[in-house]
Amino acid sequence: MHNISIIKAVSILILLVFILLLIINQQGIQYWFNDFGKVSQSDLQVYFLDVGQASSTLVLLPNKYSILMDTGSGDSAENLVSELQFLLEQNDVQDIDLLILSHPDADHVGGTVMVMDAFQVNSVLRPKVYALGEEVTYNFPLSTTYTYRDAIEAIYAEPNCQVEYVANQVIVQSDKNFSATIEIFAAEKAEYGTDTNSFSPFITLSYASRTFLFTGDAPAARETELLNRLAKEGRRLSVDFLQVAHHGSKYSSYPNFLSAISPKYAFISAADSSHPSQTVLRRLKEANVQQTFVTKNDGTIGVGVQADGNFVIRLKKNFLDIPLLVILLSLIIFVLMKFIYVKKSPRFVDLRPKAGRR
Ligand SMILES: [Zn+2]
Numbered sequence: 481m482h483n484i485s486i487i488k489a490v491s492i493l494i495l496l497v498f499i500l501l502l503i504i505n506q507q508g509i510q511y512w513f514n515d516f517g518k519v520s521q522s523d524l525q526v527y528f529l530d531v532g533q534a535s536s537t538l539v540l541l542p543n544k545y546s547i548l549m550d551t552g553s554g555d556s557a558e559n560l561v562s563e564l565q566f567l568l569e570q571n572d573v574q575d576i577d578l579l580i581l582s583h584p585d586a587d588h589v590g591g592t593v594m595v596m597d598a599f600q601v602n603s604v605l606r607p608k609v610y611a612l613g614e615e616v617t618y619n620f621p622l623s624t625t626y627t628y629r630d631a632i633e634a635i636y637a638e639p640n641c642q643v644e645y646v647a648n649q650v651i652v653q654s655d656k657n658f659s660a661t662i663e664i665f666a667a668e669k670a671e672y673g674t675d676t677n678s679f680s681p682f683i684t685l686s687y688a689s690r691t692f693l694f695t696g697d698a699p700a701a702r703e704t705e706l707l708n709r710l711a712k713e714g715r716r717l718s719v720d721f722l723q724v725a726h727h728g729s730k731y732s733s734y735p736n737f738l739s740a741i742s743p744k745y746a747f748i749s750a751a752d753s754s755h756p757s758q759t760v761l762r763r764l765k766e767a768n769v770q771q772t773f774v775t776k777n778d779g780t781i782g783v784g785v786q787a788d789g790n791f792v793i794r795l796k797k798n799f800l801d802i803p804l805l806v807i808l809l810s811l812i813i814f815v816l817m818k819f820i821y822v823k824k825s826p827r828f829v830d831l832r833p834k835a836g837r838r
Contacts, residue, residue: 491813498806516794520570522784523658524687528723528773529563530780530796531556533751534587537694537723538564539685540571542658542787547578548601549683549694551591554627560591561598563780568599575600580646580664581631582680582696584609584623592631596638603642604635607679608670619670646681658787660687668705675699677726682706684717689789691718693741695725695732703737710740719743720791721783724764728756728774738767745793746772747781 519525523542531552539547546568552560568574576599581589584607595601610622611632635643651662665682672678680696703725710717722743725732727750746769748756756774764772771793773781779797 519782519784524785526783528747528781530775535749550588553590557591557594584628586627589631593634596634692721693719697726724748728760730757730759748774
């Protein structure tokens with residue numbers, strides 16, 4: 481009887497501790513158990529954040545310069561902020577140095593208000609698209625959504641934050657130990673009809689002989705635009721890590737584009753039933769992409785690149801599912817306690833008739 485109480489008490493205690501850990505720090509458990517920490521030990525870190533059917537990507541350069549590309553949707557904003565807090569804390573980073581908003585759609589700017597509230601953001605590159613209520617100076621189109629209006633209001637309300645329009649530019653971050661180059665290929669036309677996706681810039685990030693390409697929701701017409709520009713400048717773009725455009729929609733990532741940039745690994749931020757499209761998954765395979773990751777299945781995906789060009793890709797969710805682990809552990813403890821109870825009780829019942837006969 482004494483033993484059973486101790487086993488019971490210890491089991492319940494272990495379970496409680498696990499549930500408590502789950503509640504207070506699921507991020508941390510996933511992080512350490514899944515070897516995800518390897519990414520944050522890398523010199524360059526890129527995180528394709530799990531924000532559902534939306535998009536948000538965090539880049540941390542070796543000098544801790546931080547870039548956030550898009551802010552996901554309103555639905556995912558709370559999760560985004562807590563994940564960003566965790567990742568920045570791991571790296572002793574306080575501010576977001578540069579926020580790039582690719583285009584006005586709600587699944588890319590929906591978390592902006594909460595991000596601006598939670599962090600000091602030092603600079604923002606915004607689309608050449610006006611929001612409701614903005615003073616019109618240039619011949620930019622207007623997006624009439626309230627989400628975009630709120631996002632634009634939030635970036636201009638941020639203290640000590642420099643806001644500029646996305647334009648072609650090269651940003652070099654370097655010190656005596658490293659050099660990283662970010663190149664922005666802005667949309668070339670001022671108008672793309674009603675298609676706001678077309679305003680998404682292409683952004684390359686090069687470090688230690690590795691190149692990332694970020695695409696926002698850019699459609700095929702913009703892919704052609706980029707290829708034409710590169711051809712005109714006599715340049716070739718070879719991509720190691722591709723953020724697949726428009727959540728894996730078949731109206732982007734055309735075969736000619738993929739074969740021109742020959743990506744080695746592909747990353748798709750998507751969570752609904754029609755994204756990523758099977759067509760795009762097939763095109764990626766046909767373009768000899770070694771592996772395609774999707775946030776829907778893999779959760780947040782981290783890529784860490786070392787100064788010598790070696791890299792690691794780690795998934796936050798795949799290896800260890802904490803809620804499932806708690807359910808399993810509860811079941812084991814339940815069965816264990818049942819087993820101990822059943823085994824002990826017959827002896828207890830047997831004693832009674834014997835005592836009666838005497
Ligand atoms: Zn989108």
